[in-house]
Amino acid sequence: MAATTSATDLDRVVGKLQALVRIPTVSDRDPARVDTDAFDRLLAELEAQFPRVHAGLELTRVGTHGLLFRWPGASDARPVVLMAHLDVVPIDADAPWQHPPFGAEIADSPTGPAIWGRGTLDDKGCVVGICEAVELLLEAGHVPAQDVWLSFGCDEEVSGTAARAAVDHLRAAGVRPWFVVDEGGAIAHEAFPGVKPPLGVIGVTEKGTTSVELVAEGRGGHASTPARNGPTARIARAILRVEKSPFPASAPAPTLELMRRIAPHVPLPLRPLLSRADRIAPAVTRALLAAGPEAAAMTRTTVAATTLSGSPALNVIASTAKAGLNVRVMVGDTVAGVVDHLRAAIKDDSIRIDVVESGEPSPVSPMDDAFRLIESCIGEVFADAVPTPYVMMAATDSRHFTEICERAYRFAPFRMTKAQRQAIHSYDEHLGVSALVDGVRWYRTLIERLPA
Template sequence: MTAPPVDGRVVGALQALVRIPTVSDRDASRVDTDAFDRLLAELARWFPLLHERLDLTRVGAHGLLFHWAGTSAERPVVLMAHLDVVPVDAEAPWQHEPFGGEVHDSPVGPAIWGRGTLDDKGCVAAICEAVESLLEAGHTPAQDVWLSFGCDEEVGGAAAIQAVGILRDRGITPWLVLDEGGAIAGGAFPGVKAPLGVIGVTEKGTTSLELVAEGRGGHASTPARNGPTVRIARAILRIEKSPFPASAPAPTLELMRRLAPHVPLPLRPLLGRADRLAPVVTRALLTAGPEAAAMTRTTVAATTLSGSPALNVIASTAKAGLNIRVMVGDTVADAVEHIRKAVADDSIRIDVLAAGEPSPVSPMGEAFELLEDCIEDVFPDAVATPYVMMAATDSRHFTAISEHVYRFAPFRMSKAQRQAIHSYDEHIGIADLLDGARWYQLLIERLPH
């Protein structure tokens, strides 16, 4: 087999990774392990020096933990990404084959299209490209660098938990942990032309509840009042009408403050004093749409419904799944109690299927400033800022061993691209992929002695 060309290597590597459908599943028996085996082989083919010179520990079924020894081990760094992807909806109107890894034009220029280009194989390829290039140049990092690539992030991150255990057993306390999350986000805030380099300093907790209503069931021709489906429907409406209390956390207020010079003139005094006018800023965010409102409170979404197995049968059991994103400052217990009060129906059982507390807020000290400096150099038009990440990442598990956990993918992403994550038409601009690899390389080169 001929070696891949160095010119455009990261592009070819990402195309190859996207073409392998490494879909994770909570049921291990449903996972295509051959696909993951093939992906690991492709990584080794495209980035041979990384695999030859870094120590590798296999984590779980297909997770990887590489160790690159630096001149010092005092302040080790962990760069993270994940190898798995979510399934593709066969009915979704993809413009191009979702596992094709094809290059086509897009609004952001020539782009690689396919599941995982942004979430999260783009980061895998860019990190590996940065390391491979530095190895070719004979570079030794100032600090130990660890690469943690999970294989089941989309279904809970068991491999990441194991990686944390391995590092803890080796006495490793990372000075900096960096995972996916934020991006160079265009069109992120109304009236702001500059893209935002949003760095997640925390993330909401992810909790899953199920509402269960039971009854006698029976023939649909003789319905009784207040059956299970009616009670579930009423409960969902009550929850919809009972939003969680709103209060913008410190990272959101700092984001607003940093936006002040870039918003229309009438808003500048308000945002410039966001920390002193928190209630006013919170009210403004609540009226700015669902994305902005989610920055201020715990959110709940009814996502799954189940009832009768047939159209002419009254359900004996009806269920509704709730996905809750717990805001910093709230707890899972707070969220469950809020739902219980909103439902106000003792006949409905509330089952906690999964509970995840919000992550601690990482400080905006030297490690954060290093990320800011790299953003300024590679993306000089962007406004670097902290934010609260709404989704969940593997990095939440690393807060057990590090106080400095951040979430940022160094790629320009339009609003349409961000909406394509976990949806259809996911794609990354080739120029943006190259900039991302350059950003990771700069980060490694600038690790402090």
């Protein structure tokens, strides 16, 4: 059984997360713009906060500041990897944060006292949850049934190389993990309209992350003599055409299983529909499309126009206009198919489509004994939650581990309201104090339950 947490332990783990959040480890695609001193300070703080982890586990540095720990178990036959990342996204200085984004203040939230700051949810909460669980187990003299690896990347937010380096190290050492647990799902409250219990959503796959740039070129010139169909006008028209041409929708197997599992908890008229989700997939797909953007994104490849550039001055017609598109490629689709779809939607051969970053969807992990172990630990720590698989919309470092492991699961063991989920990569990110404590319990329970 998972151990309870005393008030002293609670104060200790909260202070550890505060210490990490206060160090602004912001990653950037340009290495010259990364504050390496902040990352150096974070690694030193990690060692100070988790001395047993650093003294008792074997440590390998990966990338610039990534960490890969090995905790030898009674067996190395089915090793397990617990993952998180140390970097965070930048702060929007104009966003209306209620508390300083790197202050890690303890203040009230709608669900009780919480730690406020960038990285509490994404993803230093998981770093602390994992390390504190291991620290407590080492203190108790526990030896895991299987080898446990801790992989902490330092550049996940910019699709960096640390996770790949960790995979390369494991591959060279002949390690093929039984399963991997990374960030992703959560104990999601308010996940679906009409569903009262929270869902323990476990990502069994994730969409591919692809970045595309649309480029239109022309003569440019003085703004006093504009010509029709200049680069900016063609880019604007292309964006509108893409928005009006969504990708075909269909519900993949994990989504249908999610619907089946929540069927007993939806309003009575919907129960017969969702309980037969696997047999009436088209109807379920239509229902998800009507349920709002979060649910609709579970059914198709999505495209969002995120960046625009054109003229350098208000009185100059752009000679080159560009639009950046962020594409999340659904399971079953491909990057090549995405480009073909965009080309057909835009209907303008003068616009160039450049693939800046290519990421295919991850394989679907099986719902076998490894999944059931994760599921059972959710049931023990979060008795009110409905465990279920789902397709994760965002990207995680775990996608690289699918090269050496067929079971990559995405689950952060924290209760999150809809408002908290919306705060990730936005303002007012915060993690409840009690949620952090439960997260430590979950990681500890998972390690204790590893089978021989």
